[in-house]
Amino acid sequence: MLTRERQTLIRSRLDAHGRVVAAELSVEFEVSEDTIRRDLRELAAAGLCERVYGGALLRTPPVPLGLRLDVRLEAKRTLGRMTASLLEEGSVVFIDAGSTNLEVARAIAPGLRLTVVTNGPVIAAALIDRPHTEVIMVGGRMNADLGACVDAQALTEIGRLNIDAYVIGACGIDPAAGLMAQSFEEGSIKRAIAARSGAILAPVTTEKFTVRAPFAVSDITDDSTLIVEADAPEAALSRMRAQGARIVACRGDAG
Template sequence: MPHTENHATHREVELLETLRAQGGSARTSHLADVLSVSEETIRRTVKVLAKTGMVQRVHGGVYLSNTEALDPVGSRLKIRTKAKGQIAAVAASMIPSGSCVFLDVGSTTAHVATGLRSHRDLKVVTNGIHAAQALVDNNDNQVFLAGGALYHVEDGTFGPETIEFVERFNIDVAVISIDGFDCETGFLLSSAAEAALARAVTQRARRVLVVTDVTKFGQSAPLIACKPRDVTAVLIDKLPDRIFHQKLIEWEIEVVVVPDSKTGKTR
């Protein structure tokens, strides 16, 4: 059975993490060698993951279905910039000056950091380099960059040291991003280290804002980012399909559909 923090079994998570480390694809024989299991075990695990949509099978190998999470944050900052900027502006308007804020490593969250530059006296706790750079030495805001192992793709720090550092703070608002969402478990992430940090933060923060675009709804990922009861609001560029919207309402999560900056209307 899956662990409570996982949307997949330990072996499935291990295989997915190995695929991420290999750049998103690998041959079955190579995965068997790396994980010290038989090729048949790999094939069985891949078959289960393929049914969830997390991977695609090819002859002799496998690749991740959602490869966007493998792109460096610096590259993702340049994708869907209009929607991310609009979401970020609304998120920033929901955070009062003087707050203690956690910002994760997501590209939309980096836009939120830019949107917070007009705020004053913030205590910003982050494991993301882009968020820290956007707010340091600005309007008497204090930036606390968590230590830990530096991950190149995310341009951020992760690990037990990161979690220990963040847990020292009394966080008013946490802003997090996600890789997927389903109606069974809710908010999902692809990276084990990122998911562990997200869970630690969202359990402590008074308010949690999830910033995302509608494409993440229906996407699968192996790890639970946070419990639905810990999320205050989802800020999104378009209303998700009815089944997802109804689930958010059922969980008493506010859904904020960001208006188009040209029309002023929700989309």
């Protein structure tokens, strides 16, 4: 098989599954793992994938918030309800912008006393009818694609906060790379929030395990609680448990 033919097939595997494993491709194509790694390096150099330990992930461009709100809505609602059930009475919670996090905000019980800080106007709007929830907006210029304030003013205000729990909207997740963001500004904001937080709650749809975003946000540690769907990849979850993370799996209606 010619190199170009093999790389075309590898691209088709990436498109279909979101990730490839070098050892499996080596067996399938009857070539050495070094040959597969060379193929993956060339595909990554062409911007077609992101190399990770043992294989590669499909490179996924960022999608504006407005286009994500109705995608896999029932799965996000299930994750949102489970995440909201983990919030503790009287705590200070930062909920950043994101379509899954919007469902977390919507699922907060009306009687739960919380202080919610957010840089996302849609998150604040979702909590407007919660009589026992104090909502604090982090200001600055809003990025329309992200649906969030991610500028210098937002960073300054975040630096003055003491946060009990951070509900993070993750663009990608990986045992080695941790939680990731798609843009430089978003990554900077998320890192600043994580640094001011006692714990991180990450509701993650299964496809996020196949996304290799370019900007690191936070490692997976014993401060991390990952709220995942029933079909989340067990190999990745096992590694994250070994890193100290708590895994909360949603069952039944998460599809």
